[in-house]
Amino acid sequence: MARIDLDLAHSYKANPREDADYALLPLQMTFEDGGAYALLGPSGCGKTTMLNVISGLLAPSQGTVKFDGRDMTHATPQERNIAQVFQFPVIYDTMTVAENLAFPLRNRKMPEDQIKKRVGQIAEMLEMSGQLNQRAAGLAADAKQKISLGRGLVRPDVSAVLFDEPLTVIDPHLKWQLRRKLKQIHHELKLTLIYVTHDQVEALTFAQQVVVMTRGRAVQIGSADALFERPQHTFVGHFIGSPGMNFMPARATGDVLDIAGHTLPMPAGRELPAGDYKLGIRPEYVTLAVSGAAGAVPASVVRVQDIGTHLMLTATVGEGAVKVRLHSGATAPQAGDTAWLQLLGAHTCFYKNEELIA
Amino acid sequence: MSTTTKPVNQKAWLLVLPVIICVAFSAILPLMTVVNYSVQDIISPERRVFVGTEWFAAVMRDEDLHAALWRQLTFSFAVLAVEIPLGIALALSMPAQGWRASAVLVLVALSLLIPWNVVGTIWQIYGRADIGLLGMALQKMGFDYSYTGNALHAWITVLVMDIWHWTPLVALLCYAGLRSIPDAYYQAARIDGASKFAVFRYIQLPKMRGVLMIAVLLRFMDSFMIYTEPFVLTGGGPGNATTFLSQYLTQKAVGQFDLGPAAAFSLIYFLIILLLCFILYNWMQRVGTATKENTGE
Numbered sequence: 001m002a003r004i005d006l007d008l009a010h011s012y013k014a015n016p017r018e019d020a021d022y023a024l025l026p027l028q029m030t031f032e033d034g035g036a037y038a039l040l041g042p043s044g045c046g047k048t049t050m051l052n053v054i055s056g057l058l059a060p061s062q063g064t065v066k067f068d069g070r071d072m073t074h075a076t077p078q079e080r081n082i083a084q085v086f087q088f089p090v091i092y093d094t095m096t097v098a099e100n101l102a103f104p105l106r107n108r109k110m111p112e113d114q115i116k117k118r119v120g121q122i123a124e125m126l127e128m129s130g131q132l133n134q135r136a137a138g139l140a141a142d143a144k145q146k147i148s149l150g151r152g153l154v155r156p157d158v159s160a161v162l163f164d165e166p167l168t169v170i171d172p173h174l175k176w177q178l179r180r181k182l183k184q185i186h187h188e189l190k191l192t193l194i195y196v197t198h199d200q201v202e203a204l205t206f207a208q209q210v211v212v213m214t215r216g217r218a219v220q221i222g223s224a225d226a227l228f229e230r231p232q233h234t235f236v237g238h239f240i241g242s243p244g245m246n247f248m249p250a251r252a253t254g255d256v257l258d259i260a261g262h263t264l265p266m267p268a269g270r271e272l273p274a275g276d277y278k279l280g281i282r283p284e285y286v287t288l289a290v291s292g293a294a295g296a297v298p299a300s301v302v303r304v305q306d307i308g309t310h311l312m313l314t315a316t317v318g319e320g321a322v323k324v325r326l327h328s329g330a331t332a333p334q335a336g337d338t339a340w341l342q343l344l345g346a347h348t349c350f351y352k353n354e355e356l357i358a
Numbered sequence: 359m360s361t362t363t364k365p366v367n368q369k370a371w372l373l374v375l376p377v378i379i380c381v382a383f384s385a386i387l388p389l390m391t392v393v394n395y396s397v398q399d400i401i402s403p404e405r406r407v408f409v410g411t412e413w414f415a416a417v418m419r420d421e422d423l424h425a426a427l428w429r430q431l432t433f434s435f436a437v438l439a440v441e442i443p444l445g446i447a448l449a450l451s452m453p454a455q456g457w458r459a460s461a462v463l464v465l466v467a468l469s470l471l472i473p474w475n476v477v478g479t480i481w482q483i484y485g486r487a488d489i490g491l492l493g494m495a496l497q498k499m500g501f502d503y504s505y506t507g508n509a510l511h512a513w514i515t516v517l518v519m520d521i522w523h524w525t526p527l528v529a530l531l532c533y534a535g536l537r538s539i540p541d542a543y544y545q546a547a548r549i550d551g552a553s554k555f556a557v558f559r560y561i562q563l564p565k566m567r568g569v570l571m572i573a574v575l576l577r578f579m580d581s582f583m584i585y586t587e588p589f590v591l592t593g594g595g596p597g598n599a600t601t602f603l604s605q606y607l608t609q610k611a612v613g614q615f616d617l618g619p620a621a622a623f624s625l626i627y628f629l630i631i632l633l634l635c636f637i638l639y640n641w642m643q644r645v646g647t648a649t650k651e652n653t654g655e
Contacts, residue, residue, distance in 0.1 A: 057545055077549045090546040092560045103560075107551035151550060 002159040002192070004031040008063025008073075010049055016061075023049040025216045026063070031160070031194060033068075036186050038207035039196045042239070046216040047196045051162050054194065055082045067159055084162040085152040088169060089144035091136045098123070098132040101150045108155070122150045125185055142170045146178070153185060160192035167202065179206055200240050212236045228282070229347065234354045237280050243312075246286065248320045248343075250279040250350070259343065260318025262297045267344040272358055278351040283312070283323040285347040288333075289340040296340040301333050315339055395621035413622035423623065425598060426606040427630075430582060433517065433602060437581040438574060440521050445528025445573065446566070450558070452533055463533075466526045478590025481519045485591075505592060509599035512592045516600050519587055524580065528573045535569035536562060571642045575635055582631055603627055 009026040016022050024046045031037055031054075039047040052058035053065060056077040064073045072080050083104070092100050101119045110118075123129045126146050131139070136147055145166060152161045163182075167175045183206060186193050197203050203210050204224040212220045212227065212235070219233035220226075231237035237245030251258040252272040256265060259279065266272065289296035299315035299322060311332050313324040322341060326332055333339040350358045396414070399407045417423060448466070453459045472480070485505050487493040496503035505515040539561065547557045585604035588594060594601035594609075601609075607627065611620035 055549065057548065078551050082549065084545070084549045086542045086546060088540070088542060090542050093564045094560060103552070104550040107553065107556065148546075151546075 002067040003033045003069075004054060004160060004192070005066040005069070006030075006050075006054070006063075008053065008060040008065065010053060010058070010060040010062070019216070022216045024053070024060070027218050029211070029218060029221065031192060034190045034192055035209060036183070036207045037192075037194045038203035038210045039194065039213060040198070040200060040203040040210050040239075041213035042198055045213040047198075047213055048164055049216075050213070051084070051164055051194065051196050054160070055084045055162050056080045057084075081155075081157065081159045082162060083152040083155055083158045083160075085148050085164065085166045087165045089141060089148045091139075091144050091147050093137040095136055096133055097128060097136050097139070097147055100136050100147050101132075101154050104151055104155055118154055118156065122154050125153075125188075126150050126181065142174050145169055149178070149182070153189065153191070156189075158191060160194055163193065163195040165197055166195075167197075175202075182206060200242075204240075212239060214239070230356065231280070231349065232356045234278060234280065234351050237282075237349070241282060241284075243283055243323050245280045245282050245349075246320075246322045246343075247278050247280050247351075248317060248322070250277045251275070252277060252350075257344070259297055260320070264295050264297070264344060267295070267346075267348065270348075270350075270358060272350060275352070277357065278354075279343065280349040280351055281343055281345075281347060283325040285345060286322065286324040287342045287345075288324070288326070289342045291338075291340050293340055293342070295344050296342045298338050299341050301335050301337045301339050303335055304332050313339070315341065317341065317343075392621045392624050395617050396625055398618060400617050409618065413618045414626070417619050417623045417626060420619075422598070423606060426601055426603050429513075429598075429601065430603045433513075433584070434578055434581045436517055437520055437524075438577055440517070441525045441528050441577055442570070442574060444521065444525050446532050446570075448525065448529035449532035449536055450562070452529070454537065463530070466529055468526075469523050470526050470530075472523070474586035475590050477519065477523050478587040481515065481522075481587070482591050485515055507596060509596055512596055512599045516584075516588050516591060519591065520581060520584065523587070524577060528577060531569040531573045532566055535566040539565045567642075571639065574638060574642065578638060579631060579635060582634070 006027065006029045009022060010024040011022045013021045019025060039050060041047050049058065053060050056075055059074055064071055066072060067080060092103060095103065098119055101122055102115045105115045105118060123132055126149065128146060128150065131143065136144065149166060167178060170178060179202060195206050209221060209223060210227055211218050214235045220231065220236045227236055227240045231240065231245060234247060248259060253274050256263050297317055299317045301313060301315045303314040305312045310328055311326040313326055313332060315322050315324065324341065349356055397408060397410060399409045401407065452462050484490045485493045487497050487504060493503060503511055505512045543561050544557065547561060583604055584602055588600045588602060589605060592600045594605045607620060607623055610616050610623065
């Protein structure tokens with residue numbers, strides 16, 4: 001177990017000139033010992049690169065990787081004592097389930113009786129005790145991936161266990177089970193877990209701290225709550241949540257805000273220097289107001305969808321679209337109506353150059 | 359009435375017909391001609407006598423044939439024993455990508471492009487003690503090497519020639535097998551702390567099983583039918599040292615024009631290859647699954 005400090009950048013090109021040449025832009029980050037982390041972002045954002053840099057499969061082109069303060073930048077995965085689980089199941093075809101699980105331990109010359117105990121324990125956790133003597137090659141994809149997970153978790157003394165989208169090949173209902181299993185295992189084994197995914201639900205339910213990445217940049221590190229309430233970057237607001245945050249241009253002058261041609265008083269307790277901003281508000285926090293209410297803007301309703309637990313209202317304010325999440329019981333306006341929306345409140349965020357200002 | 363209610367009709371046979379005709383002309387008819395000869399004694403084009411299984415019985419008792427068969431089996435298994443491990447080793451040491459990979463591939467495949475009789479001629483000159491590089495070098499080193507005079511030397515020369523000619527095929531097949539292993543396996547093995555040998559034993563070898571099976575069967579069948587190279591190199595000699603089955607058969611059929619025994623023997627030859635391939639195939643299938651079952655205990 002170890003605390004992992006990253007202070008690095010990585011480019012697959014020899015002479016990176018612009019930001020686009022980097023797979024990972026310069027970043028500083030610390031993974032605390034025993035924490036459960038998720039790296040979240042769309043495909044190609046640098047998550048897997050970061051994971052491979054941590055595991056030692058890849059050496060960063062600049063900077064250092066430190067484990068408990070020791071420089072491990074050029075150390076092999078063995079020297080770092082890292083375990084990693086890959087996107088697609090990797091199993092040793094000629095071995096049984098038990099031998100697959102024991103393989104990392106046997107390679108490290110652990111005494112046979114301890115191996116047996118540990119394999120039994122891990123198999124128990126993964127509910128594979130009954131299959132220990134089966135050939136691994138004959139199993140279904142999800143069972144194979146469970147073996148891969150097991151091989152990642154079997155070593156008791158690892159610095160960290162890294163997961164690279166490990167549940168991609170798993171059926172949805174099993175995904176839930178395995179995710180809960182992993183959380184439980186994290187609780188029991190107190191290992192440092194770093195989990196890469198592009199699925200926000202997976203990241204937010206699994207991890208204590210989520211690192212949101214886009215285009216080689218870690219734009220925010222925080223708890224699920226922080227990512228939802230105060231996205232540090234418009235990308236986070238857009239990527240987290242379903243649907244994502246609403247954004248629209250707003251201009252501040254003194255103590256008034258100009259939104260799509262409507263002048264509104266600045267919400268209480270907020271101060272913004274004069275200038276152009278991007279206003280961001282989650283669909284959950286937009287409320288309907290009575291016609292002409294102070295601080296509300298009129299919007300023309302485009303569509304109202306019933307999504308079971310709630311209603312999703314789509315409307316346009318000026319040029320831009322706004323999504324509003326309403327309770328099922330609410331009296332919803334019809335398509336074509338004009339609705340008054342309250343956009344300003346405690347949950348409203350203001351961005352300049354995509355970064356959170358207030 | 360049943361023909362009208364049947365949901366199937368027999369027109370589909372028309373589609374298979376061209377294939378049947380092709381196969382008939384290419385395989386079945388020639389084979390049947392051989393069967394025809396094998397049960398008759400052709401005395402002259404006008405006179406022939408039906409002799410039943412007499413030729414088969416005679417061929418089975420032929421001492422020369424037994425000797426040729428043993429020679430052949432030893433040779434084929436020696437070929438497999440050397441070419442398969444050597445081909446795997448070659449494939450493992452070939453570069454995986456970049457221009458080096460292309461260059462090495464071309465270089466390795468070179469010997470496969472040379473016609474059989476040219477291979478024989480190359481080695482015939484190469485091994486000569488008076489003008490050949492190999493022969494002269496061996497002579498200078500103090501070996502009294504002569505593939506025309508010494509039976510063992512001749513046998514080994516034919517074997518080395520076959521290894522030189524065909525190991526690249528095994529290497530290329532294994533190379534293809536190796537390249538199809540996803541990177542994640544190697545990465546996982548590194549993470550699991552596997553040694554180089556463990557990677558070979560538990561990842562590369564199991565993943566190469568399919569291509570290895572093809573390589574073994576191809577090399578076995580081909581070496582079992584070897585004819586041209588020893589014909590050019592040694593002509594079957596010295597004595598009978600390199601008279602393999604094909605050579606023997608040709609001597610019978612073409613040299614002595616003993617069509618009956620030659621035909622009977624051809625059929626036996628064919629069945630031997632069929633049988634051995636069947637055994638090899640099943641054995642290799644079993645090896646693959648048996649290791650899994652054994653370890654399952």
